[in-house]
Amino acid sequence: MELKIPEHIKNLIPYEPGKPLEELERELGIKNSIKLASNENPIGPSPEALRAIEKILPNIHRYPDGSGFYLKKTIAEYFNLRPQNIILGNGSNEIIELSVRTFLNPGDEIVMADQSFIVYQIVTQSANCKGIIVPLRDFTHDLDRMADAVTEKTRMVFISNPNNPTGTAVGTKDVERFMGRLRDDIVVIFDEAYYEYVERKDFPDTLKYVREGKNVIVLRTFSKIYGMAGLRIGYGFARDKLVGYMNRVRQPFNVNSLAQIGAVAALKDKSHLEGSREVNRKGKEYLYGEFKKLGLNYVSTEANFILVKAGNGRKIYNRLLKKGVIIRSLDGYKFPDYIRVTIGLPDENKRFIEALKEKI
Numbered sequence: 001m002e003l004k005i006p007e008h009i010k011n012l013i014p015y016e017p018g019k020p021l022e023e024l025e026r027e028l029g030i031k032n033s034i035k036l037a038s039n040e041n042p043i044g045p046s047p048e049a050l051r052a053i054e055k056i057l058p059n060i061h062r063y064p065d066g067s068g069f070y071l072k073k074t075i076a077e078y079f080n081l082r083p084q085n086i087i088l089g090n091g092s093n094e095i096i097e098l099s100v101r102t103f104l105n106p107g108d109e110i111v112m113a114d115q116s117f118i119v120y121q122i123v124t125q126s127a128n129c130k131g132i133i134v135p136l137r138d139f140t141h142d143l144d145r146m147a148d149a150v151t152e153k154t155r156m157v158f159i160s161n162p163n164n165p166t167g168t169a170v171g172t173k174d175v176e177r178f179m180g181r182l183r184d185d186i187v188v189i190f191d192e193a194y195y196e197y198v199e200r201k202d203f204p205d206t207l208k209y210v211r212e213g214k215n216v217i218v219l220r221t222f223s224k225i226y227g228m229a230g231l232r233i234g235y236g237f238a239r240d241k242l243v244g245y246m247n248r249v250r251q252p253f254n255v256n257s258l259a260q261i262g263a264v265a266a267l268k269d270k271s272h273l274e275g276s277r278e279v280n281r282k283g284k285e286y287l288y289g290e291f292k293k294l295g296l297n298y299v300s301t302e303a304n305f306i307l308v309k310a311g312n313g314r315k316i317y318n319r320l321l322k323k324g325v326i327i328r329s330l331d332g333y334k335f336p337d338y339i340r341v342t343i344g345l346p347d348e349n350k351r352f353i354e355a356l357k358e359k360i
């Protein structure tokens, strides 16, 4: 018998995961390919995190600590907040979904930028909410237009800062003006997955809003600079009451024990963090220089990836793929003439540029 699938689920366009690297290599008959497609840390995880994880491997027959006690304590001390202000997730992705499921009713509106992290739109539709999509301005969130787009049905706003896939960030002044214009019964999500890479000096201190008791959720992750994307762990800051409601909806053991122990160690490993930043900074300068030599326009980034206007992105993706260099084409993001490349290790960046040149 045919199931009656809800319309908003039937119409969902699934997120397309890439094929496993080994499978791609087998299909294309290539070896030693490099992946510059998912904004992962090319250095890998902190050795301290690996050591801590190895130590507890024999204990994985036990359920993880459902309260994330030690990790929340560590994060709270690091950012000078209280454990009650912290929510842990199976990647920050889970907290995005948790926020919508906790605070919204079907039919409520969520304001978000057009070319931003695609998961916002998927989560919005799967909760049968309505996305109000606002175009970017100069590849950047247009916070004035986003504030204009708010109606009495609006209950949430997503701001990816820095923005994936453009790498741009909004600054303190714009965020302050935006917050000043917003009704206080709207939850603002600042998704700061790339926070640790940001270099601009006027990047907003959004934890301030949490401390002031505003309806703000700040999202961070261990998937990017901390190099633990495969473990799935992210965290969010919000005032106690919001965290309390999200904890009612959250699955009791959503964050596994290896992720929790690894994250505690990773957060304390300052040299891994600094080293990762340095590799990114140098890689960025190298790539900017090469793009300039090639006469390619790029968008200055505050993250660990660069949006480059390189021509037909789908074609370039396929051509580079055959050379074992995996990047992102952005036709799905309505940037058909662009590619997004994750900043890699020096050798990887060089190999990407060589492969790109062959195309030009």
Ligand SMILES: Cc1ncc(COP(=O)(O)O)c(C=O)c1O
Pocket: 038, 039, 090, 091, 092, 093, 094, 117, 160, 162, 163, 164, 191, 193, 220, 221, 222, 223, 229, 232, 233, 234
């Ligand atoms: C803007 C943004 N937010 C969130 C995430 C998800 O990260 P996580 O691995 O913590 O779920 C990503 C990952 O690509 C991202 O680009």
